[in-house]
Amino acid sequence: MTAPVAPAVDTSAPVAAGAPPWGLLSVLWVSQNLGIGFLTVGLVAILRSDGASLEELSLVSLLGLAWPLKLLWAPLLDRYGSRRLGHHRSWLLVLQPAMVVALLALLPFGDPAAALGPLVAVCALYVLLSATQDVATDALGVRLLRPQDRGLGNGVQVGASYVGTVLGGGLCVLVYDRAGWAAAVLLLAALTLIALAVVLRFREPERDPRVPGSAAWGALIGVFRRPGVPRWALGVVPLVYGGAAGVYALPSAALVDAGWSLTRIGVVTGVVVSVPAALAGPLAGWLVRRWGRAVVLAAGGVGLAAATAGLVPLLRGAVPLAGTVAALGGFLVAYTALNVVVYTVSMDLCRPATAGTDFTTLTTVPLIAAFLTASAALATAALVGYVASAALWCVVALAGVVLGVGWLRAAPLR
Structure with a gap:
């Protein structure tokens, strides 16, 4: 039996020479999962309590299929970006407020089950924005985490996904139960906005070399x-x-x-x-x-x-x-x-x-x-x-x- 072929692994020093930006990566990973947790856990429970059928709930569950679609435009985030603002940071400066706006667009749906189609459309837009934010965040993680820090970094990433689920699918549902739809949506938007404040303070190391256009999708x-x-x-x-x-x-x-x-x-x-x-x-x-x-x-x-x-x-x-x-x-x-x-x-x-x-x-x-x-x-x-x-x-x-x-x-x- 032949031994597995060892991979060609780049274990060179990361772009940043200092300590990894744990605070930035942590809040971004939590942020992208806040709305996802609310949609996949909390919203399903809310809709069911309002009398939505299982068939209607299955429509909400299909939102998760939008996450793998980020593969189609991930090369754009590697190819294009601002040198002045930071290559991947410039994407986050757009995506993070866009996620907040998409969440605020949920405010008119005080009775979610009454307008399920438009509600799902807004939710789908949020999922696409969140998935794209994930591409930019993970790219920063690859570039800024030293090889010896990658295990802990990805441990934080996985843990952050559960924290986002607990906050979005648990805390926000409790707020909905006590104070209503608007309060729950505003809490989600406020928690998502926190990550934008962290991004604004972050200064991304210059990225070099840049990806040629012909190589992006390749x-x-x-x-x-x-x-x-x-x-x-x-x-x-x-x-x-x-x-x-x-x-x-x-x-x-x-x-x-x-x-x-x-x-x-x-x-x-x-x-x-x-x-x-x-x-x-x-x-x-x-x-x-x-x-x-x-x-x-x-x-x-x-x-x-x-x-x-x-x-x-x-x-x-x-x-x-x-x-x-x-x-x-x-x-x-x-x-x-x-x-x-x-x-x-x-x-x-x-x-x-x-x-x-x-x-x-x-x-x-x-x-x-x-x-x-x-x-x-x-x-x-x-x-x-x-x-x-x-x-x-x-x-x-x-x-x-x-x-x-x-x-x-x-x-x-x-």
Whole structure:
């Protein structure tokens, strides 16, 4: 059996010689997930409480599909930018206030279920702006984080996504329940505006070299031509992400079958279990720096298998509250560790000149895998039951972990 081909990794010094801008990156990563958390968790609960049908709620859920579309225009953010204002900072100076305006455009929808079509259109615009902001933020992360800081940086990124979900999908829903729609929307806009203040104070190091126009879109394919990248990005990552997403697609449906309300499901799955996952992100990032990428990937796989076993009572119809929360929380903690490693290695494989495009391309692959296998897992469950389906997709994830550990052991990333 031949050893995996080691990737060509750029481990040179980052653009910035000083300490990484943790405050900037943290608030930007939280900011982009505030509205997403509100739309995918909070808005679903609000609409359901107002009498929206499941078919209408599925329309809202489709908003998530807009996130991978950023791949189409990510090269623009690498190609164009202001030298005076900072290449990627100049994009953030436009995108961050645009996200605030898009949120404020939700104010007229005091009765969300009464004008669902226009509401979804405004939400779709916000998702596209947020996704584009993510490209600019991740490009800064690739350029400004030193190789030894990338694990912690991506741990912060994953943790920030859960913080955004807790604030947007939890806190804002509580504000809505107590003070109404306008108060919840204004809170979202105000929290998003905080990140703009941080961007205004940030001074981005000059970016050099610039990406030639002919090379901008070529980077979408060019990153896969680097030695070792296809094995990781098209082999390991889809198995890890797809398997984990397949397992996690099952508990929500099982909870509905067990008689839980959608509001209770949303609070538990979107808020309560997000807290330990948010804490696990930075911890996993610190462990990546201390133990290495391969060890944390292996530990995440073991944790995922244990948590999947813990979900068996739920999947068989028994839903003890404490056990269910513990199993779901444990699963998200393990998934977070896997996510941190995937994002860290993706950042390792990026080229500084096309950082936004490369990172977006490499992280879109797992998103697509997650969407596809989540649907496939539910179809599998219809044929063989929840438990057998969960076992199958857990094995898929573990196969990816085993392949990934072998790949990392042969790569200069430890």
